[in-house]
Amino acid sequence: MNMSFLQELFSTITQRDALRRKRSEALAPVSHAELIAACKALLESDGEASSITLARRALDLYARLGEDDKLRFFERLTGEFSADPEHIDAAYQRYQASRDNRDLQALFDACEPSRQEVLRRLNLTTDGTHELVGMREDLLGLLKAHPDLQPLNADFGHLFGSWFNRGFLVLRRIDWNTPAAILERIIHYEAVHEIQDWNDLRRRLDARDRRCFAFFHPAIGDEPLIFVEVALHRGLPDRIQPILSGTHGVEDPDSVDSAAFFGISNCQTGLRGISFGNFLIKQVVQELKQELPNLRHFVTLSPVPGFRQWLDSLRDSEDRLDDEARETLALLDEPDWHSDPAKADRLRDAIKPLAAHYLLHEKNAQGLPLNPVARFHLGNGAELNRINWLGDVSTKGLQQAAGLMVNYLYVPEEIERNHEHYTTNGTIARSSSVRDLGRRARKLLTGETER
Numbered sequence: 001m002n003m004s005f006l007q008e009l010f011s012t013i014t015q016r017d018a019l020r021r022k023r024s025e026a027l028a029p030v031s032h033a034e035l036i037a038a039c040k041a042l043l044e045s046d047g048e049a050s051s052i053t054l055a056r057r058a059l060d061l062y063a064r065l066g067e068d069d070k071l072r073f074f075e076r077l078t079g080e081f082s083a084d085p086e087h088i089d090a091a092y093q094r095y096q097a098s099r100d101n102r103d104l105q106a107l108f109d110a111c112e113p114s115r116q117e118v119l120r121r122l123n124l125t126t127d128g129t130h131e132l133v134g135m136r137e138d139l140l141g142l143l144k145a146h147p148d149l150q151p152l153n154a155d156f157g158h159l160f161g162s163w164f165n166r167g168f169l170v171l172r173r174i175d176w177n178t179p180a181a182i183l184e185r186i187i188h189y190e191a192v193h194e195i196q197d198w199n200d201l202r203r204r205l206d207a208r209d210r211r212c213f214a215f216f217h218p219a220i221g222d223e224p225l226i227f228v229e230v231a232l233h234r235g236l237p238d239r240i241q242p243i244l245s246g247t248h249g250v251e252d253p254d255s256v257d258s259a260a261f262f263g264i265s266n267c268q269t270g271l272r273g274i275s276f277g278n279f280l281i282k283q284v285v286q287e288l289k290q291e292l293p294n295l296r297h298f299v300t301l302s303p304v305p306g307f308r309q310w311l312d313s314l315r316d317s318e319d320r321l322d323d324e325a326r327e328t329l330a331l332l333d334e335p336d337w338h339s340d341p342a343k344a345d346r347l348r349d350a351i352k353p354l355a356a357h358y359l360l361h362e363k364n365a366q367g368l369p370l371n372p373v374a375r376f377h378l379g380n381g382a383e384l385n386r387i388n389w390l391g392d393v394s395t396k397g398l399q400q401a402a403g404l405m406v407n408y409l410y411v412p413e414e415i416e417r418n419h420e421h422y423t424t425n426g427t428i429a430r431s432s433s434v435r436d437l438g439r440r441a442r443k444l445l446t447g448e449t450e451r
Contacts, residue, residue: 032070036076038061043121055121055124071146074142083112091107134270137270140153168217174227190229191266228265230260240397240405241393257295259298262301264281300382300408301388302373302406307358314354322443347402352387354444359374360384360434383414384430
């Protein structure tokens with residue numbers, strides 16, 4: 001029998017039933033208890049058609065919950081749909097006695113919380129995947145205040161890691177001929193350098209010196225998962241304003257030797273923690289090499305969020321910074337300091353070495369680089385290549401990083417080696433210039449030793 005016909009039939013029935021139900025229940029109040037009951041009915045369902053209908057009903061109920069009821073739903077889903085300890089104990093005892101693979105599989109099954117099966121069945125219906133991504137976005141907004149919901153978040157992450165693996169992702173080039181609905185989403189989701197209007201977007205998609213690529217997923221439709229903006233450049237770029245304004249002077253794509261990734265934006269908050277960037281950058285590098293064989297350098301022009309905050313904390317510390325450096329950093333409090341050459345030069349001589357130290361040696365609780373952008377690119381196998389003084393003199397750039405930007409260099413032949421060294425022993429691939437800056441930082445920081 002034609003399975004696509006059956007799927008279309010089930011979808012039609014489900015949509016017709018959902019429409020009728022929405023009309024009849026438009027004004028009816030909804031509570032988390034109704035949704036929990038719908039989830040239990042979904043778990044007990046045997047037939048595919050009935051499961052699709054029940055999944056649609058459950059998702060419709062969730063969409064109508066208020067914020068308090070969403071929290072109660074997540075709490076009950078976490079607690080009432082967890083794994084049964086008695087079943088786990090019994091399964092473990094059987095496996096311990098037999099050491100049989102069938103008993104091992106039974107133990108795995110017993111350890112899986114039933115809420116994972118709820119999520120799988122909710123995913124059966126049309127647009128279920130997209131709505132579950134939105135559901136996890138709601139959950140993420142509650143986690144900080146309600147850490148007891150973390151097991152449910154782990155279930156989402158486990159399932160999304162399979163549903164959104166690289167084999168399902170589709171790379172598309174975004175240009176001015178891309179459907180307007182997708183272009184609107186690109187404007188909306190741009191998270192690094194805000195797109196001002198349609199003219200700004202058109203300039204960023206100019207085929208002469210720009211490229212834009214995005215990953216899509218068949219179950220999400222025209223919603224991009226992540227996209228990257230690329231500027232074709234002669235040499236490695238060190239400032240973002242000429243790129244954003246379109247004045248960096250490239251007319252002929254055949255004359256460029258560098259591709260600069262200047263904006264990478266994750267579009268779906270509900271997919272936080274599901275890594276797409278690594279795959280995206282590597283595939284875009286391959287696409288660009290095929291289209292423009294003269295390209296020699298693949299490099300980012302990246303922000304350094306959190307660096308200015310770290311600098312301020314360094315200034316406030318009593319025993320980490322020498323007095324002359326602390327006095328120099330006080331110039332950051334003066335308005336328009338970056339427009340005064342004497343002040344800017346004095347700050348440059350202090351801040352660039354401190355930035356190298358920050359990127360190379362300051363770690364988070366997990367022992368990884370404190371800076372999130374550094375974690376992303378270094379984890380993907382890039383080299384910390386250059387620190388650019390006053391690379392971003394926008395208000396945002398000055399506030400978050402004292403105007404600094406960084407070039408992370410992707411050398412295709414070295415990506416895997418850099419990645420392995422980084423993940424195995426924390427070694428950060430760095431250029432000689434960054435290494436020298438890191439050594440100079442020891443003169444500004446008290447108590448620093450040779451590293």
